[in-house]
Amino acid sequence: MTWPVLILTIILSLLKLFVTCLPTDAVNWILSKFKMHSEIGEANAIVTFDGKPLEDEDKIQVINDFNEGKFLKRNHIFPGNEKLFLHPENSGIPIIIDTKRGKNDVRIFVYIYNDHVDVVKQYKKKVVAYSLLSESLQERSMPVIRNLV
Secondary structure, three states, rough: OOHHHHHHHHHHHHHHHHHHHHOOOHHHHHHHHOOOOOOOOOOOOOEEEEEEEEHHHHHHHHHHHHOOOOHHHHHHHOOOOHHHHOOOOOOOOOOEEEEEEEEEEEEEEEEEEEOEEEEEEEEEEEEEEEEEEEEEHHHHHHHHHHHHO
16 A cells, blocks of 8 residues: 555656756747747748738848737637738738748738737637737838838
């Protein structure tokens, strides 16, 4: 009777030690799975505006400005209201970023306003919306976009 209890105690102690002392890389990997505003890599992203793909410096600038944005709040989407977030009224033409997150294809719609940036992520059959504060995206990307129109 004492041997099973002793072995179980040792196993549980080792498990507790392993869970509480995870390496930094493992913790960052776990947290990145639940991160809403995750960074986009330049290599596997396609950035388009008004059906025209952005190339080289413009693409890199938009992705860097997007990655530097500060998360403000999550916008809750009720079932059936996905279209209101994907194509909002009076929003203008969005910047569309197509990228991969693991095995999944992710499409990100970026709507730029004067005081904030709305982001709508669409992957699998899920739609997630949130707001960012990115002054650099609002200031620097607007001239690039105006030149394209």
